[in-house]
Amino acid sequence: MQKVRIKFHIERKNYSWQIIYKYFEKLVNVMTKPQDIDVMKPTGQEFPKEKYDELEAFINNLETTKGALIEILHKAQEIFRYLPRDVQLFIARKLGIPGAEVFGVVSFYSYFTTKPGGKHTVSVCMGTACFVRGADKVIEKFKEVLGIESNETTEDGLFTIKDVRCIGACGLAPVVMVDGKVYGRVKVEDVDGIINTYRKQEEQNADKVLR
Amino acid sequence: MQIKSLDELYELRQESTGKIALRLHMGTSGNAKTIMVCGGTGCLASDSDKVIKNLELIIKARKLEGTSIVRTGCFGFCEQGPIVKIEPDNVFYVRVGPKDAKDLVDEHLMKGNRVERLLYEDPQKNEKVHTQEEMSFYKKQSRVALRNCGLINPEDIYEYIALGGYEALGKALTQMSRDQVIDIVKKSGLRGRGGGGFPTGLKWEITKSQQSNVKFIICNADEGDPGAFMDRSILEGDPHSVIEAMAIGAYAIGANKGIVYIRAEYPLAIERLNTALRQARELGLLGKNIFGTDFSFDITLKYGAGAFVCGEETALINSCEGKRGEPNYKPPYPAEEGYWGHPTCVNNVETFANIPVIMTKGAEWFATMGTEKSKGTKVFALAGKINNVGLVEVPMGITLREIIFDIGGGIPNGKKFKAVQTGGPSGGVITEQGLDTPIDYDSLLERGSMMGSGGMIVMDEDDNMVNIAKFYLEFTMDEACGRCGPGRIGTKRLFEMLHNITAGKATMADLDALKQLAYMIKDSALCGLCQTAPNPVISTMKHFWHEYVAFVKDVDHPRGEGRYTPKNKIGMKS
Amino acid sequence: MEQDNQCENKKTLNIQINDQKLTVPEGITVLEASHEAGVKIPTLCHLDLHDLQMYNKTASCRVCMVELLDPKNNRNKLVPSCVTKVQDGMAVRTDTIRAITARRMAVELMLSNHPNECFTCPKNLECELQSLAEELNVRQIRWEGERMVYPKDMSSDAIVKDANKCIYCRRCETGCNEVQTCGILSGIGRGFNAFVGPFANIPMVESSCTYCGQCVQVCPTAALTEAFHTDKVWEAINDPDKHVIVQTAPAIRVALGELFGMEAGTIVTGKMVTALKRMGFDEVFDTNFGADLTIMEEASELIYRLKNNKTLPILTNCCPAWVKFIEHQFPELIHVPSTCKSPHIMLGTIAKTYYAEKKGLDPDNIVVVSVMPCIAKKAEAKRAELTKDEHNNVDIVITTRELGAMIKEAGIEFERLPDSEFDNPLGETTGASVIFGTAGGVIEAALRTAHEWMTGEKLEKVEFEELRGMEGVRRATVKIGDQELKIGIASGLGNAREILEDIRDGKADYHAIEIMACPGGCIAGGGQPYHHGNHEVVKKRREAIYEEDRRKKVRKSHENKEILELYKKYLGDPFGDMAHELLHTHFEERERI
Structure with missing residues (x-):
């Protein structure tokens, strides 16, 4: 929802009431929007014990846990694919540090995710080189085709769009990476094709299961 | 085997020379050939791995003996990747697809004919060029930090040793005092390549002078500058030079633990670095009593997790400690109080990569390159609206014009050059008038930009500069840690104002306020990231004021690229 | 460089x-x-x-x-x-x-x-x-x-968190993590959206927050405040069916004046009582009475544990934030603290039993309002074991600041009020209970009584100087008869953690330990007038507390006439069955989040 507000601008050097009245008349859209709060509810999803065991073994094998939080979170994300609340608490207890500290770190770094992503991650490089070669149009197209914003997952759980920092393939700009596969010199027209490749793959897999 | 003296290293070098003889054109043995295939991220992305696989299969099928395939690091000419070079014939192939493997083997290797269609075509002269040396992209370069990238197999320590690797470390440990090491680095005039340009020797000296039994040396490989990838290329192409330099630095400052803080988004660099570390340990070049001296040193890796601000050294140290990567106020500098409160020396990858050569070739040799206050070379990542995208290493003091037009091959599609952004989101734009300034740390600062880590984005007449400023501000706004008010709210407001301007909703008073805010943030933000964040705005306002005014006055303003869609980071984080 | x-x-x-x-x-x-x-x-x-x-x-x-x-x-x-x-x-x-x-x-x-x-x-x-x-x-x-638009967190009975007002100064984080070592708060998110909050941004009530209120005390804006309950008080006062009792903690009388422009450390006991009476409370009692009662029980429990070789040391538990701290952070030590209820809860209990009986009132129609220097007391009054059978011991808790606001609201010119006395019987107090308001006070008061009970001799010098001081952790040895008691005093939860770790690891040989969650004790509580970073204010309040003690004729809890009367007529022996039933409670192990 966008609120309409009256925007006051008073030029510091020139206190003219006329100017103020002028602004009074000029209604400006202000980008005020309710924020989606990241209150993490318990997911209710139970993870198999082996996964926790694997994480625990990793922590136990560390030379020292002092300062190893980020390392452990990397490992946890590798094991669980994301960092649900329970896993964060598990790590906090294991290390004997407050949960808030773990969450503070998780929420600081963009590499860590607290929601399960889609089966395929479409990462659009938003580095400068890609930007000046039209990456913004490419990502818009992906959003349009999939009907989601960046960092969101499609309803069927297949795709997540991410805008990522420079992945260093500037020579191929603009670059899109789907899972590990890099697509270089992507044009807006290519987007449908890329998505369809993966959609088809899924259909084939589904067919196999049916047979 | 463990190397316990310099002589043992020399022996090993002797033994290994054979491995790279072909590449150095040191005597040919019959029909032996080496095929070098670029294994940098850029070329891998365009299937250089498959090229290697196909080459192997075909060579095996043709039963060609004496032909070896080497997966090297980045050649730098990413625009033309994947790149294949065949030695000792010195033929440089570009854009080699997996299907081209057959021709390479059948034509070049079997018959000795160059495959013309895979040769680079000089766009100015419209003729095929087959050697690296003849290509305008390489002509003006002098590769110091990148000396081994695209030459050796980064996963083979013997190749590095064959090229004189670890000699600098051996000499430093066995023949030099700590002060002598620092002295050489100081005399060389090497300055920090991560952006700040602080004299490296001085940093080492300060760290050395701290009274403490525990010290650390950290390699900053958290390369976050969008459009800069030289650190990654060095780590992927020549990891041993960084390891060796860290050991030298550690010896000089009195540290015996080193950390490489590397982006988790660089899996290949991490893998190669790990391989290199393992090999160095196996040869006793890391670990206890290196070169038989009482100096012990080892390196661990710490992974970043996606935060640009961690490139700032205090933030980096916080992140190494497993905390939120927020910067601290300096002083105390890390050299005084760093990792877990101990004196810590933080240097950038490229800085380190220069050290071993400086030690072996001498400070004087290094100081012959560059300008009075900025010695040596600098690697730039050339990208944007330019023909030859890639990594270039040039001596300081070269002009931007030479880089962009001679090396970079000018602007594609016959468009006009408009501006070049150096220093990434911390730098500013330089226009046509500035193209002939010899570039070094100070001249760039004078022009309202900065060296930064070496990103160089070229823009042509189609690019709207307000949009460019907005793009950079969006980046810093997203990456600002939020610790200080000007950084947290200021960058947001700057971005919003720029957005309003491009949306045609701003007034001239807004432009004034924008300027005031930009200078205020520059003045009072906590760390380098946000202090330099307004630079794109300030410099574009200086050079392209009319484009700002055009938006406000609503007269036929240049159509900009890019459209802002508000993002909601915390809520939608997934 | x-x-x-x-x-x-x-x-x-x-x-x-x-x-x-x-x-x-x-x-x-x-x-x-x-x-x-x-x-x-x-x-x-x-x-x-x-x-x-x-x-x-x-x-x-x-x-x-x-x-x-x-x-x-x-x-x-x-x-x-x-x-x-x-x-x-x-x-x-x-x-x-x-x-x-x-x-x-x-x-x-x-x-x-x-x-x-x-x-x-x-x-x-x-x-x-x-x-x-x-x-x-x-x-x-x-x-x-x-702008940041986050919903207000009103989940807990004690603390309200309004992240939109957070200016990210991190004072609360320093207070919570470094001083109090609770680790509830951390910076969350990055950049423009960053704010300070608990783990996973859960409601405060789900976190292991102790509600000590030190974050509230240092927050420069209203991002962290107490939950406000003044309306409920006015409602009760204006309900003709309700008999509304108010009690004030020892630390209120030395700080309330600050809200009316008086010098820090001004003792305003009399004016405060007058104001409360004018506001329409039916009875104005003194939490100090509850404190005296606590001493009777705690001193008895100490002597009991000493004589019978039970768990030592004994830990005082007048402070609800500290109780919650041990429940979350050291659940394995849950049996160590004294089982006494805190003073205001004791007074609430007595008011709804002994006093109600004496006056012929229906306990359900009695509303007990506590004025506390504390935010944690708000949550304490709502603890399940203290509100069982839908029968609250204390109904409403307001802070010193809230009382100040109510006095202003009522149009009372505080500075010009005459003095008056607390009502009887639950307004009769001693010097021992006054010093509850500062760190070291509870243990000193307990020793005044224990000393006389254990030795049978009259204690001439009631001030235990060795127990007084501003340090976070104070260790002292007090000689009682031929027995040497090792006493520990910790104020601030970070200091408490040190002592608790020693106890857990078997390194400590204390007999009795007093712990207060707020550094300096209740005078520096989270519900007190804001000190705005000026700690001199707290020191002056402390001086005033000792001054009030000196002014009292009776300075030992067991010499409080009304207390003795209460035991004689109603409770029986200290630490006896009836006392156990009414004045003791239990704790539970809680999760650490």
């Missing part, structure tokens, strides 16, 4: 601030030097409570920027004065247009992301951001734009 000079003797340095030339000791900051010079530099995130070892040096608000002059290189620059150390020959100007503009814009920016609802804000006229805006002459907010 400056090299550290490792000098033992502190040198003096010559510096210049504005036009003044000064000689200052090495190692101080520009801010401190300016203070010496009589130059005021505004601050916001800076907090220096050296008595508590609480320093917030994030240098993040950028409100204290001054211009560091370097005319030679033409490189004047702005530096934050709160963390910039003086250097020899340094020249600083605090009054240049560049510095002043930067400071004003720093506040302007914060206001642009602040719900500017000062009129209705609980911190109106107490807000440090608000006064800065006035001080720095902010007359406009030029940047309209996106």
